[in-house]
Amino acid sequence: MIKVLVAEDSPTIRAFLVSILETQPDMRVVGAVSSGEEAVTAVQDLKPDVVTMDIHMPGMDGFTATRRIMETLPVPIVIVSGMMTDQVAATFRAVEAGALAFVRRPAGIGHADHDREVADLVMTVRLMSEVRVVRRWRRPPPLGSTPRTGAVTGDPAGGRSRPRLVAIGASTGGPMALQTILSSLPADFPLPILVVQHIANGFVEGFAEWLRLSSALEVQVARDFTGTMPGHVYLAPDDRHLGIDRNGVIRLSDAAPESGLRPAVSHLFRSVADQFGAEVVGVLLSGMGADGSAELAHLHALGATTIAQDKASSVVHGMPGVAIDMGGASHVLNPTEIGAKLVGLVRG
Structure with a gap:
């Protein structure tokens, strides 16, 4: 059973997301919170397998909450975003902070895209629950540093023609x-x-x-x-x-x-x-x-x-x-x- 924490400040959307996830036979919503502060605390208390995170919440926003969670008790985080310009921009900031994936918030029942977007959300939560380690990379070194060449097969030069x-x-x-x-x-x-x-x-x-x-x-x-x-x-x-x-x-x-x-x-x-x-x-x-x-x-x-x-x-x-x-x-x-x-x- 995949334990999911839902972080969303809108009561209507929060209930909508909970209903989607609770209808999945392999998922259980262990908590539903309305702020970033509550999300950080709930991760520590409830130990979910996946967090669905809203971006715009009162007080601590989704970007800051994602960063705090990844610094304290890393867990796979899926950003569930609306399509307003500022929400899209903030989504990628959350990716920088450690969120694994992001999906479009599903349209309401009766909308032409509802079923497809619900399927995307459910599939993403299910797949991210299997990712146990969130990896972060150092910033690139100065240009000119020598990379290792973990060659698997092929010539040492890694190609025989100058690339175009x-x-x-x-x-x-x-x-x-x-x-x-x-x-x-x-x-x-x-x-x-x-x-x-x-x-x-x-x-x-x-x-x-x-x-x-x-x-x-x-x-x-x-x-x-x-x-x-x-x-x-x-x-x-x-x-x-x-x-x-x-x-x-x-x-x-x-x-x-x-x-x-x-x-x-x-x-x-x-x-x-x-x-x-x-x-x-x-x-x-x-x-x-x-x-x-x-x-x-x-x-x-x-x-x-x-x-x-x-x-x-x-x-x-x-x-x-x-x-x-x-x-x-x-x-x-x-x-x-x-x-x-x-x-x-x-x-x-």
Whole structure:
């Protein structure tokens, strides 16, 4: 039985969330509180397996409560956020403080999105209950430091061609890993970076803004038929696959979801493999499942440099772990080391 603590200041929404979670046969709501202070105390007293956290609460807000909980008695925290601009921005601050995941607050009964958003909430709480250790990473070291090269297979140089672009795939645990990587890259980084991050609909613009705050690179949500430029990061938009053509022009697709996912990392990795082969750096970060794993292995077989996030730094090691098991990673590194490796590759 998964023990859940609900922190939400609105009595109506709090009761709504409790009713959703209590109807699950494997979940029990052990507490429902209305402030950040109460959430911190309840975590210590009730020892929940997961906390669902509101952002805006009186007194101590969700961001501060998340930080306090992670400093005192770490527990998986899922931010349940509305879609107002300030709530989206605060959601990513909570991720920095240690929250594992975030979902859109489910729409009310009768709304067209109600069932899907309820399913997202329930699935996220269920999956996060299995994550027992919340991992935090140090800030990136000065550029030029030498990363370790945990090579699994492939040539020591980690690739046989000078790269023309970087393709990154990530899911659960990916936002902090991606922020760490991008913040370590210089403004004159000479390659475009294409990113598929599994993220709840409505959050991608806020995600791009959050990454811009800590990166010297230009971060934007990808638009169809846009030419890619060095030092620019292109995030897959909501509900569209991200690809590229031989001329380096973004190509978005409404093709069917892959393994239930759109955008899918698999689609991005196939696209860059088809167009650029060995001239790609493929990076697979923390995430559940196997999206992109086989395609990373295919890139590796073509001679591309492929990097998988290591288990110690991954919130969930599913996607990179499967790729490693397939022999598809030239290097197995943590996010700080991945940033340094990318700098090293383009320098020489």
